[in-house]
Amino acid sequence: MNAVAKLGLKQRYSLLTRGLDWEPSYQSKSAIYPYAEFEGIKIHDWSKWEDPFRLTMDAYWKFQAEKERKLYAVLDSFAQNNGQMGLTDARYVNAVKLFLTGVSPLEYQAHRGFAHVGRHIPGVGPRVAAQMQSLDELRHVQTQIHTLSHYNKFFDGLHEFPHMHDRVWYLSVPKSFFDDARTAGPFEYFIAIGFAFEYVLTNLLFVPFMSGAAYNGDLATVTFGFSAQSDESRHMTLGIEVIKFLLEQDPDNLPIVQKWVDKWFWRGHRVLGLVAMMMDYMLPKKIMSWREAWEIYFTEAGGSLFQDLSRYGLRVPKYADVATAEADHISHQNWAVFYQYTHAAGFHTWLPSAEEMDWLSEKYPTTFDKYYRPRFEMWGEMAKEGKRFYNNALPQLCTTCQIPMAYTEPGDPTTISFRHSHYKGDTYHFCSDGCKDIFDNEPEKYSQSWLPVHQIFQGNCGGASVEEVLKWYRLNLGADNLDQAGSPDQAQWDAWMEARRRVAG
Amino acid sequence: MAVVALEKDYADKVEIRDRVENFHGNIVVYLHWEEHLSFCSAVAFPFPPSMPFGALLAEILPTYYGAHPDFAAIDWAAVRWTVDGNDVTPDPEKSLADHGVGHKSLIRFWTPGLHGYRGSFS
Amino acid sequence: MPRIASLTLQDTDTARPIIEAITEDNPGATVHSFPGIVKIDREGSLTVRRESVESRIGRVWDPQELHLSIVSMAGNVDEDDDYFSVAWTN
Numbered sequence A: 001m002n003a004v005a006k007l008g009l010k011q012r013y014s015l016l017t018r019g020l021d022w023e024p025s026y027q028s029k030s031a032i033y034p035y036a037e038f039e040g041i042k043i044h045d046w047s048k049w050e051d052p053f054r055l056t057m058d059a060y061w062k063f064q065a066e067k068e069r070k071l072y073a074v075l076d077s078f079a080q081n082n083g084q085m086g087l088t089d090a091r092y093v094n095a096v097k098l099f100l101t102g103v104s105p106l107e108y109q110a111h112r113g114f115a116h117v118g119r120h121i122p123g124v125g126p127r128v129a130a131q132m133q134s135l136d137e138l139r140h141v142q143t144q145i146h147t148l149s150h151y152n153k154f155f156d157g158l159h160e161f162p163h164m165h166d167r168v169w170y171l172s173v174p175k176s177f178f179d180d181a182r183t184a185g186p187f188e189y190f191i192a193i194g195f196a197f198e199y200v201l202t203n204l205l206f207v208p209f210m211s212g213a214a215y216n217g218d219l220a221t222v223t224f225g226f227s228a229q230s231d232e233s234r235h236m237t238l239g240i241e242v243i244k245f246l247l248e249q250d251p252d253n254l255p256i257v258q259k260w261v262d263k264w265f266w267r268g269h270r271v272l273g274l275v276a277m278m279m280d281y282m283l284p285k286k287i288m289s290w291r292e293a294w295e296i297y298f299t300e301a302g303g304s305l306f307q308d309l310s311r312y313g314l315r316v317p318k319y320a321d322v323a324t325a326e327a328d329h330i331s332h333q334n335w336a337v338f339y340q341y342t343h344a345a346g347f348h349t350w351l352p353s354a355e356e357m358d359w360l361s362e363k364y365p366t367t368f369d370k371y372y373r374p375r376f377e378m379w380g381e382m383a384k385e386g387k388r389f390y391n392n393a394l395p396q397l398c399t400t401c402q403i404p405m406a407y408t409e410p411g412d413p414t415t416i417s418f419r420h421s422h423y424k425g426d427t428y429h430f431c432s433d434g435c436k437d438i439f440d441n442e443p444e445k446y447s448q449s450w451l452p453v454h455q456i457f458q459g460n461c462g463g464a465s466v467e468e469v470l471k472w473y474r475l476n477l478g479a480d481n482l483d484q485a486g487s488p489d490q491a492q493w494d495a496w497m498e499a500r501r502r503v504a505g
Numbered sequence B: 001m002a003v004v005a006l007e008k009d010y011a012d013k014v015e016i017r018d019r020v021e022n023f024h025g026n027i028v029v030y031l032h033w034e035e036h037l038s039f040c041s042a043v044a045f046p047f048p049p050s051m052p053f054g055a056l057l058a059e060i061l062p063t064y065y066g067a068h069p070d071f072a073a074i075d076w077a078a079v080r081w082t083v084d085g086n087d088v089t090p091d092p093e094k095s096l097a098d099h100g101v102g103h104k105s106l107i108r109f110w111t112p113g114l115h116g117y118r119g120s121f122s
Numbered sequence C: 001m002p003r004i005a006s007l008t009l010q011d012t013d014t015a016r017p018i019i020e021a022i023t024e025d026n027p028g029a030t031v032h033s034f035p036g037i038v039k040i041d042r043e044g045s046l047t048v049r050r051e052s053v054e055s056r057i058g059r060v061w062d063p064q065e066l067h068l069s070i071v072s073m074a075g076n077v078d079e080d081d082d083y084f085s086v087a088w089t090n
Helices: A009-020 A057-080 A092-102 A104-120 A124-152 A161-165 A172-182 A186-215 A219-249 A253-282 A290-312 A320-326 A330-340 A354-363 A368-384 A433-441 A452-457 A466-473 A488-504 B053-065 C016-025 C050-057 C063-068
Strands: A412-416 A419-423 A426-430 B027-033 B043-047 B080-083 B086-088 B105-110 C004-010 C030-034 C037-043 C045-049 C070-074 C076-079 C083-087
Touching: A009 A124, A057 A124, A057 A219, A057 C063, A092 A104, A092 A124, A092 A161, A092 A186, A092 A253, A104 A124, A104 A161, A104 A172, A104 A186, A124 A186, A124 A219, A172 A186, A172 A253, A186 A219, A186 A253, A186 A290, A186 C037, A186 C070, A219 A253, A219 A290, A219 C063, A219 C070, A219 C076, A253 A290, A253 A320, A253 A330, A253 A354, A253 A433, A290 A320, A290 C004, A290 C070, A320 A433, A330 A368, A354 A368, A368 A412, A419 A433, A426 A433, A452 B043, B027 B053, B043 B053, C004 C016, C004 C045, C004 C083, C016 C037, C016 C045, C016 C050, C037 C045, C045 C050, C063 C070, C063 C083
Parallel strands: B027 B105
Antiparallel strands: A419 A426, B027 B043, B080 B086, B080 B105, C004 C037, C004 C070, C030 C037, C045 C083, C076 C083
C-alpha cells in the first residue's frame, strides 16, 4: 500500500486527530463537557482549530522515548561519576534546591491541570495537544525527582519536598499560583499556564537558568532542563494557538481573555522573582543578569508576540511597564528577604562577595550601588561584629501572591508599596496594583488564601515558635537552614575539595 | 466584579480564612518602620486589641527593630505615626483599639533625621 | 520595534548541522552562543529546510527531529514534510 506512505504530514495529522473524534449519540455535548461554558467563552466552530505542531501520537511516543533514553543515560552517568563534585561551588546547590522544591511540584500540578483540560475541552485538536502536554509534564516531574534523588544523597533540604511544598511559607508562592490556575475553568487554565506562563514567561525560567546550570557544571540539571524545554516549544505554540483561536471565534471573548492575560502575566511575574534571585545571587558563575534575560525574553520576544496579537485587539498585559521597571530591583529585594529569613528557609544564603557586588553594580548601574550595595555592606559589617542580621518577626504577606510585602513603589525604591482593599468587612493587603486588581476581580476566591503567617497565628502550623513551625515543615534545624558558611553542606564540600587538593599534591 | 464560578451560589459558600474569630482573641497587626528597608517588609503580630500602645513602644519595637544601628538614635517625641493611613499621636496608656488599630491594621512610623544605613534607606 | 523570529537549540553534535543549515539558508540571521545553547535570531522569519540538513548529515532527516534539539522559539510555527519555520506575519 503505497498510498499510505504518500500521505503528507498535514493529512496524516488530520486523520490521526480529527479522524478519531465522534459525535455523541446518546448523551448531549453539554453533559459530556460540563465545564465548557460557564466561563463565558463562546466557541462556534472547533474545526477551525489549527495545530501548528502536527505531531501524531505515534511520532510523539517515538520522539519522547528518544529524549528519555538520552536524558537517563546522562543522569545515570552524572550519578555514577559523582557529578556533584564537579560543580563550581557548593553554594550553587541552593539554586537547585529552590528549583526542585519550588518548581518541580508545579510540573506535577501542570500534569494534572492538562489532564483535566484534555478531558474537558470539547475540541479534538486541543484535547490531543493537552493530553500530550499532560504526559510531558509528568515526564518532567519524574526526571526532576530522579535528579533530586541524587542530590538528596549528598545535600540537605531536599528530603521532604512534597511535604514542604504544601506547607513552607515561600513555597506557598508557587503552590498557590498553580492552585489558583487549577481551580479556574478549563479556558482560564489554558490561558494561565499554556499562554501566560509557557509562552510569555517560561523562557525566563528555563533558558537562562539552565544555561547557568551548564556554566556551573550541573550536568544533571542542564539535562532535565533542556529535555523539558524541548517539549516547551510545543507547549508555547499550543498556548499561542489557544489564544488566537479564542479571539478568532467570537469578539465577546476578547475582554475575558484580556483579563486573564493581565492576571496571569502578573501572577507569573511575581513567581519568577524567585528565578531572578537565583540568577543574580545564587549562580556562582553568572551567565546573564535577570535584567538582561528580561530584555531578551520579555521586552523583545514578548514585544513581537503582542504586536502579532494586536490584530485581534489584544494589548500588552496591564502593568507590563511596572514589571519591566521592577527588573532592576526584584532580584535584590528577594535575596534580601531570604537573607534575613534564612533561619526559616530550606536552603542556605550568603552575602554577595566584593567581586559579585561589582558584577551587580555593572549589571544594575542605576540601582545596585544606590539602594542595595549599602544594605549588603551593612549586613556584612554586622556579621563581622558577630551580629549576623536576622528578621525575628514574621513578614506581612501579600494576599494574592503570598510573597512578603517587600516590593517598593513604582518609581520610588525607598518606600514599600502598600495597597489594600475591603471585602465583607475585612481588610486585605497587597504588594502592588497588579495583585490588588486580581483580588478585586475575584475577592470570593482570594479571601480564602492560605497565608502561611496567618496560619501560624491561628495555631495551624505546629506551634507558635519558629522551631515548632520548622519542625512542622519537616526542616532539619541547623542543617537545612541558615548561612551557607558553617553548614554541613559546606563542611562536606570543603572536605571534598581538600581531598582533591591532597591528591593533586 | 465577582468571581465567575461553575457553582451558582459559590460566593455564599466561601469561608473567609482570616476572619478575626480564627485568631483566638487576637487581631493581626502589621508594623512598619519607614526608610529602613533592611527590614524587608512590614512585620506581622497577633496582639490582643486591649494591649496598651506603650507595650508596643517598650517591648515590641526594641525586640524586633533594635538590631538596626539607627534604632538607638530615635527621637521618640518626633516620630510620626499612622494607623491605616490616618495620623495618630500615641498614648502609651491607651489600648491599640483606642488608637483605631483593628484586625489587619497597618501601623507605619517615620523617624525624622534617620534615613537608614548611610542614608541609603536600608 | 524589530520583529525577531528566533530558534534556540541545544549546543550538541545533533544540533550543529541544523544550526549550520539555518544560518546558511536564512541570510541576516544572527547567532548568539550561551553555555549549552545557541540562539538564532532573524527579523521576520527563520526556516529550517529538510534538504539542507540532509545534505550535511548524509541521511534522511525528518524536520520533526527538531523536537529532540529545540530549546525555545519565538514566532508562529509552520511545519510540513520539507521544512519547519517560525515567522511573524503581522
